[in-house]
Structure formats: C-alpha cells, structure tokens
Amino acid sequence: MTARMRICLIASLYDHACKGGAERQTMAQAAGFAEAGHVVHVVTLAEPGQADSVYDTAGGVTVHRIRLRNLYFPFGSAKRGEWMRKAWHAIDVYNPAMARALRDVLRGIAPDIVITHKLQGFSVSAWRECTRLGMCLVHALHDHELVCPATAMTRGDRLCETPCGSCSTLSGARHALAPRPFAVIGPSHSIIERHLRFGWFRDVQRTAVIPNALPLDWPPPQPRERCGVPLRVGFIGRVEAAKGTDTLLDAVAMLPPGAVHLRIAGDGDATEMAALRDRYRNDPHVEFLGPVRARDFYPDIDLLVVPSRAHESFCNVVVEAASLGIPAIVSDRGALPERLGDGRYGWCFPAGDAPALALLLAACVADPARVLQTGQRAIETRAQHQFPAMIDLYLRTLQGWLQEHRGAACA
Numbered sequence: 075m076t077a078r079m080r081i082c083l084i085a086s087l088y089d090h091a092c093k094g095g096a097e098r099q100t101m102a103q104a105a106g107f108a109e110a111g112h113v114v115h116v117v118t119l120a121e122p123g124q125a126d127s128v129y130d131t132a133g134g135v136t137v138h139r140i141r142l143r144n145l146y147f148p149f150g151s152a153k154r155g156e157w158m159r160k161a162w163h164a165i166d167v168y169n170p171a172m173a174r175a176l177r178d179v180l181r182g183i184a185p186d187i188v189i190t191h192k193l194q195g196f197s198v199s200a201w202r203e204c205t206r207l208g209m210c211l212v213h214a215l216h217d218h219e220l221v222c223p224a225t226a227m228t229r230g231d232r233l234c235e236t237p238c239g240s241c242s243t244l245s246g247a248r249h250a251l252a253p254r255p256f257a258v259i260g261p262s263h264s265i266i267e268r269h270l271r272f273g274w275f276r277d278v279q280r281t282a283v284i285p286n287a288l289p290l291d292w293p294p295p296q297p298r299e300r301c302g303v304p305l306r307v308g309f310i311g312r313v314e315a316a317k318g319t320d321t322l323l324d325a326v327a328m329l330p331p332g333a334v335h336l337r338i339a340g341d342g343d344a345t346e347m348a349a350l351r352d353r354y355r356n357d358p359h360v361e362f363l364g365p366v367r368a369r370d371f372y373p374d375i376d377l378l379v380v381p382s383r384a385h386e387s388f389c390n391v392v393v394e395a396a397s398l399g400i401p402a403i404v405s406d407r408g409a410l411p412e413r414l415g416d417g418r419y420g421w422c423f424p425a426g427d428a429p430a431l432a433l434l435l436a437a438c439v440a441d442p443a444r445v446l447q448t449g450q451r452a453i454e455t456r457a458q459h460q461f462p463a464m465i466d467l468y469l470r471t472l473q474g475w476l477q478e479h480r481g482a483a484c485a
Contacts, residue, residue: 077473079113079187079472080115080183080187081188083188084116084118084189084191084200085191086194087192088116090118095216096192096216099216099261102461103468104116106464109465114135118137118138119139119141119147120140120141122150126140140176144165144171145158145161145162146162166197167198167248168197168247170199172197172199173197177206186209189212190212190255191216198252201255208483211255212475213258214260215261215266215269215387216265218385221237222234223241223244226316228383236272245272255278256280257282259468260281261285261388262409264385264387264409265387266281284471286390287463287464288393293369295398298399298446298450301445301446304335305335305377305438307337307376308337308339308371308377308400309378309380310368314343315383317384319338321426321427322431325432326360329436331359333439334439335359336361339365339366340366350362372398372400377400377403378391378395378403379402380392380402380405382410383405383425385408385409386407387408395452396456397459398453399449400449400452401445401451402414402420403423404420410422415454415455418448418454419452420452421434
C-alpha cells in the first residue's frame with residue numbers, strides 16, 4: 075500500500091463527448107487512484123461556451139474545467155481554414171494565457187505530484203507552471219503530439235518517418251520553451267524510443283513503461299472450439315488510409331472469393347465511407363458495420379487485423395482481442411509488434427504490403443487450428459493488463475519518484 079498522495083492529472087479531454095483510447099485510460103486511471111485512497115484532481119478543458127468550473131464525480135475525483143484561451147476548441151468536426159489552424163498551433167506551442175489560468179488552479183490544489191497526459195490546448199506552458207511551483211512533474215505519453223500537431227505522424231496514406239518542415243518548426247520551438255519533466259511514462263518501449271529519437275527527454279533520467287489496462291468490466295474469454303467457415307476476419311478502428319484499411323481490403327481481394335468474411339467496424343470520412351460501401355455492395359463477404367462497441371464486435375470474429383501505417387503507441391484493440399482468445403495480424407509499425415510477444419500471440423507483416431498480408435491470411439485460412447491455438451495462448455496476456463495491476467504499478471512508480479523528487483529538493 076502506497077502512502078496517501080495528492081495527485082493532479084492534466085488532460086485536454088476528460089469526460090467529454092469525444093473519447094479515444096488516451097481519454098479512456100486517463101479516466102480509468104483517475105478513478106483507480108481515488109479508489110485506492112488518494113486525493114485526485116483532474117484539470118481539463120471546458121466545453122465550448124462554458125466558463126471555468128469545478129465539480130466532484132461519483133467516484134471521488136474533483137474535476138476542474140478551464141476555458142480554452144485560444145482561437146477555437148479543436149476537438150470537434152468543424153472545419154477550419156489553413157491559416158486559422160496554423161495560428162492555433164502556433165499559440166499552442168506555449169500559451170501564456172493558459173499558464174496563468176492553470177497557475178491559480180494548481181495553487182489551490184497543491185498536489186504532491188502532477189501527471190500531464192494530453193497537452194493540446196494547455197501547451198507545454200503547463201510544465202513551466204508545475205516546475206515553477208516546485209511540483210513533481212510526470213508526463214504520460216499517448217501519441218506524438220509533442221512532435222506532430224496531428225499526433226499520428228501521417229499525412230493521408232503517407233507515413234512521416236521524421237517530422238515534416240512545419241512539424242519540425244513547431245516541435246523545435248516547443249522543445250526549446252519546455253522545461254523537462256522529472257519523469258516520463260509510456261505505454262510501450264516504442265513510443266519512448268521514438269521521442270528520444272526526435273530529441274525529447276534525452277536528459278530525463280527516469281522513464282517507465284506501464285502498459286494500458288483492460289477496462290475494469292471487461293468480459294472473460296468464451297470457449298472457442300472452431301473457427302468460422304469462411305474464416306471471420308475483423309478490423310475495428312478509424313476507417314482510413316493511415317490505419318491501413320485499404321491495405322486490408324486489397325489483401326482480401328487477392329484471396330479466392332469467399333476465403334474470408336471481413337467485418338469492418340468503425341467510421342471514417344463520410345465521402346470515403348460511401349465510396350467503400352458502394353465498391354463492395356455486391357460482395358456478401360465484406361461488411362461495413364459502422365461504429366460498434368468493441369465487446370460486441372470480438373465474439374463474431376476469429377482473427378483481428380491491425381494493418382496501420384501509423385506508428386501506434388500501444389494499440390488497445392490487440393490487447394482486448396487477445397484477452398478474449400483472438401489472435402492478431404499486425405503491421406510492423408510502432409508498438410504493434412510488442413503486442414505479439416515475439417510472435418507467440420499473432421503474426422506481423424510490413425505496413426502497406428498487401429501481398430504479404432494476403433499470404434498471412436491465406437495461411438490462417440489453410441490452418442484454422444493454428445489460429446485457435448494462437449488465440450488460446452493470447453489469453454495469457456490478460457493477466458498483465460488487468461486494471462488493478464496497472465493501478466498498483468503506477469502508484470508504486472509514482473511514490474518512488476515522489477520520494478526521489480523530495481530528496482532532490484532537500485539536497
């Protein structure tokens with residue numbers, strides 16, 4: 075049991091309508107810290123048109139909403155002009171107005187430790203305020219937002235191996251203005267190594283890899299005696315080139331007709347989705363399901379495919395599927411190969427290589443028993459991604475860093 079701490083989490087989105095993997099993990103983390111007996115505050119952005127406010131959640135977390143001091147609220151479907159977007163991102167490199175607003179909140183909370191999750195809207199000025207106030211500052215990586223404003227380091231179907239010109243300018247200015255956190259946490263080795271490669275956190279002595287957790291109410295695996303005929307292949311996520319959906323569709327088209335039944339869950343650009351649905355409307359073995367809850371999707375597939383071109387920082391869907399006994403074929407981008415346990419829980423192919431993916435799919439069709447066996451092994455991953463284990467590891471790591479920080483302050 076760790077000593078009781080006052081913990082403050084700073085995140086762009088928290089309990090907002092739009093939630094991704096980072097937001098779900100942040101909310102689960104806050105709830106877990108509070109349930110473990112710690113005093114937990116979350117500082118997040120107010121919804122458009124709302125004023126600064128404070129409220130308590132049923133789980134014992136105090137949420138502070140701060141009105142965004144920038145040109146517009148960036149998390150939504152509204153399209154902005156190029157110059158408006160450029161101006162927004164320039165302000166978001168280091169936003170002194172947000173720093174002033176955050177300073178008052180932090181003084182009122184007086185946390186022992188601050189964990190910054192997503193900084194869009196707050197900017198690295200949040201780090202400056204934490205260090206000025208002498209707080210133990212930990213940054214939790216979720217994506218590439220410090221390097222790339224779009225967070226994924228992709229442009230359409232093109233992967234950016236290094237930051238482009240505009241991203242280099244913004245990232246360089248952000249890096250020059252940002253004080254260094256006391257420690258950094260990432261959900262994978264890949265995301266930490268990539269930030270080091272691009273010049274971030276090289277002088278931070280404390281780093282830790284703490285994987286994302288399964289939802290607390292995640293269902294148990296169900297017995298699987300056989301695969302479907304045809305083999306049921308699934309994709310769940312954003313339907314777009316950056317996620318490799320086109321690679322998957324091209325690979326399936328290379329197989330004999332009806333060799334697999336492909337189920338695609340998720341949404342994308344309305345025009346692109348309409349074109350895909352029209353293209354495959356006469357193929358009974360390709361289904362576009364639209365948005366579907368993950369727990370409702372997995373029982374109807376035998377094999378998950380994650381063909382992303384982007385350097386994924388973790389990929390929750392592979393862990394979710396594995397915990398239910400469903401193996402995965404993944405691309406070789408980012409942290410995806412880390413999820414396979416050196417090939418024990420699935421197979422890997424070069425991103426964008428549709429023929430290579432088609433070969434793997436054909437091998438799975440030819441040997442469904444191997445798919446079942448690999449899925450059974452994948453259930454092993456469930457133990458290491460249990461929610462209580464993640465919270466315990468997080469708290470023990472934070473407690474150790476806090477003691478080190480206090481020792482350094484007294485030295």
